Amino acid sequence: EPEVTQTPSHQVTQMGQEVILRCVPISNHLYFYWYRQILGQKVEFLVSFYNNEISEKSEIFDDQFSVERPDGSNFTLKIRSTKLEDSAMYFCASSGEPYEQYFGPGTRLTVT
Amino acid sequence: QQQVKQSPQSLIVQKGGISIINCAYENTAFDYFPWYQQFPGKGPALLIAIRPDVSEKKEGRFTISFNKSAKQFSLHIMDSQPGDSATYFCAASNLSNDYKLSFGAGTTVTVRA
Numbered sequence: 001e002p003e004v005t006q007t008p009s010h011q012v013t014q015m016g017q018e019v020i021l022r023c024v025p026i027s028n029h030l031y032f033y034w035y036r037q038i039l040g041q042k043v044e045f046l047v048s049f050y051n052n053e054i055s056e057k058s059e060i061f062d063d064q065f066s067v068e069r070p071d072g073s074n075f076t077l078k079i080r081s082t083k084l085e086d087s088a089m090y091f092c093a094s095s096g097e098p099y100e101q102y103f104g105p106g107t108r109l110t111v112t
Numbered sequence: 113q114q115q116v117k118q119s120p121q122s123l124i125v126q127k128g129g130i131s132i133i134n135c136a137y138e139n140t141a142f143d144y145f146p147w148y149q150q151f152p153g154k155g156p157a158l159l160i161a162i163r164p165d166v167s168e169k170k171e172g173r174f175t176i177s178f179n180k181s182a183k184q185f186s187l188h189i190m191d192s193q194p195g196d197s198a199t200y201f202c203a204a205s206n207l208s209n210d211y212k213l214s215f216g217a218g219t220t221v222t223v224r225a
Contacts, residue, residue, distance in 0.1 A: 048212055103155035
């Protein structure tokens, strides 16, 4: 069964450093998303991406965040200058139609 | 603005019992209501979803009940099994406008053998 994959599973970085989280969506999907989940809290929407551009972003997704689909298979989330409060689990999701979003296993980002 | 409110925060049920989780939403433009199951250390997994044109949807032991006028929907887990022990999230989105999911706060279900 096709699934969304994410790398790395855990990333530790120092405050102020740049991080890139990588995702491989399900191959025939067209819609891509990033969500995050701070420990013990609900899942929060960050950004959606379709047709090589951002279709929607939340207030969390400020100028420090960017997304890219550098090739036909990868979808990345970059945080330019990490803050302590960026520590969270980051989930990539993809969907064929704009619903039935399938989530990856997540990347745990720890900012020290 | 908390768009989707979920209750209870946690529940314990005996094996074979029924687990019921409730959600209420505020945005009347929402037209897609999925439930996700999440095990510790894993991503949310789509469990079952409903559109507002039906009042109930059943898949195996999982049933969604939907009340459009009350802006509420619920998940019923029949014949609960220890393997159902997980955190369940309700969510909602407006497929006509954007596709982002607004999640509830989650319910941790523990099924005792």
